[in-house]
Amino acid sequence: MPDIANDPRLDPRVKWALRNVPVTSLGDVDSRELLLEISNSPKAIALREKMEALYDSLDTEDVASSEGLSITTHDVVSAPDGNTIKIRVVRPDGDELVPCVYYIHGGGMQNGTAFGAMYRVWARVLAAEGVAVAMVDFRNCVTPSSVPEVEPFPAGLNDCVSGLKWAVSQAGELGIDPQRVVMAGESGGGNLTLATGMKLLRDGDIGLVSGLYALCPYIAGGWPQDRFPSSIENEGILLNLHHNRGAVAYGIEHFEARNPLAWPAFATVDDVAGLPRTFISVNEADPLRDEGVDFYRLLLEAGVAAQCRTVMGTSHGMDVFTAVLPDISRETAASIARFASA
Numbered sequence: 581m582p583d584i585a586n587d588p589r590l591d592p593r594v595k596w597a598l599r600n601v602p603v604t605s606l607g608d609v610d611s612r613e614l615l616l617e618i619s620n621s622p623k624a625i626a627l628r629e630k631m632e633a634l635y636d637s638l639d640t641e642d643v644a645s646s647e648g649l650s651i652t653t654h655d656v657v658s659a660p661d662g663n664t665i666k667i668r669v670v671r672p673d674g675d676e677l678v679p680c681v682y683y684i685h686g687g688g689m690q691n692g693t694a695f696g697a698m699y700r701v702w703a704r705v706l707a708a709e710g711v712a713v714a715m716v717d718f719r720n721c722v723t724p725s726s727v728p729e730v731e732p733f734p735a736g737l738n739d740c741v742s743g744l745k746w747a748v749s750q751a752g753e754l755g756i757d758p759q760r761v762v763m764a765g766e767s768g769g770g771n772l773t774l775a776t777g778m779k780l781l782r783d784g785d786i787g788l789v790s791g792l793y794a795l796c797p798y799i800a801g802g803w804p805q806d807r808f809p810s811s812i813e814n815e816g817i818l819l820n821l822h823h824n825r826g827a828v829a830y831g832i833e834h835f836e837a838r839n840p841l842a843w844p845a846f847a848t849v850d851d852v853a854g855l856p857r858t859f860i861s862v863n864e865a866d867p868l869r870d871e872g873v874d875f876y877r878l879l880l881e882a883g884v885a886a887q888c889r890t891v892m893g894t895s896h897g898m899d900v901f902t903a904v905l906p907d908i909s910r911e912t913a914a915s916i917a918r919f920a921s922a
Contacts, residue, residue: 582816589865590817591893597904598895603816608824612732615829619690619722628691628723635697638903644704648673654750658742663719665739666726667747668694669754670703671712679920680712680756682744682789684765684772686897688798689736690722690829692768702900705909709917712756716743718772721829732831733842740776748788762791762920766897767868770797774844774875777855792858793919795912796897800871801827801835801843808870818895819867845871849882857885859919861912866896889915 609615694715703713717726718739751758765773773794780786803811803821827835834842862872879886899912
């Protein structure tokens with residue numbers, strides 16, 4: 581088990597935030613049905629509600645002001661299933677066309693919602709940098725987001741593609757510059773950012789976006805791996821990944837088939853050649869660090885204009901924990917906004 585309190589890499593504020601986070605060892609599960617039962621039990625629901633209440637207490641104007649921002653919610657029909665998803669748009673007031681960050685929330689494609697407190701705050705932090713933020717609430721594969729359906733791959737990916745196409749089609753109404761639309765997301769949202777980009781590329785629609793910005797992407801599907809040393813050395817620091825639950829939740833057949841649209845770490849040069857400029861951001865003490873770096877190197881091999889940075893002192897996804905690391909959070913937001921504005 582990691583000795584978080586004495587890890588010299590971690591920012592003291594990260595140590596403080598993780599002080600009461602239990603380090604648990606989760607076991608494998610035999611089926612997706614069993615995982616759904618475990619994850620939607622009264623005990624699991626109560627724990628999620630407790631955590632959301634904590635995040636709600638951190639959603640304050642002092643942490644991230646809403647002054648000068650407009651916030652709207654839109655229902656969007658997703659293809660090909662005809663289900664309805666929600667997109668929450670936060671943008672600076674006024675009629676000026678601004679760049680758009682189409683943001684995909686984290687949660688391992690399994691959990692979470694763009695309407696939760698963490699993402700309400702994060703959207704305001706991003707929008708304060710002068711961009712419109714369109715946060716898509718796709719179908720999770722384990723617990724409901726703001727939409728009730730829970731479906732495995734490719735449901736969430738299809739929703740993200742559909743939402744992106746809707747946002748671009750509504751550029752005039754939303755006041756966004758259709759030539760400056762980038763996709764971004766952290767963790768599972770980083771997976772979906774890269775996968776959506778590859779899906780658009782396959783379908784001949786990659787021109788809809790001008791760039792991809794993936795933070796701490798959750799893309800391997802199976803851990804630990806010698807290929808990714810961080811999956812061993814950082815196991816248990818916020819994330820416990822040494823089990824099969826992520827792959828089972830999303831659809832084990834797609835992991836076994838090495839489908840890069842489900843798990844982008846399986847991508848080849850041919851899968852990514854032709855993607856627009858891409859930025860990969862990883863966290864120093866994250867089990868997922870090295871799979872993000874590896875994907876960056878694949879992009880370079882494919883001739884994609886790519887950049888990569890490591891956010892020192894942080895564990896997985898801490899960039900979006902604005903109440904804990906406000907300076908780092910705002911620096912990451914500024915980086916994404918610069919990328920969108922280029």
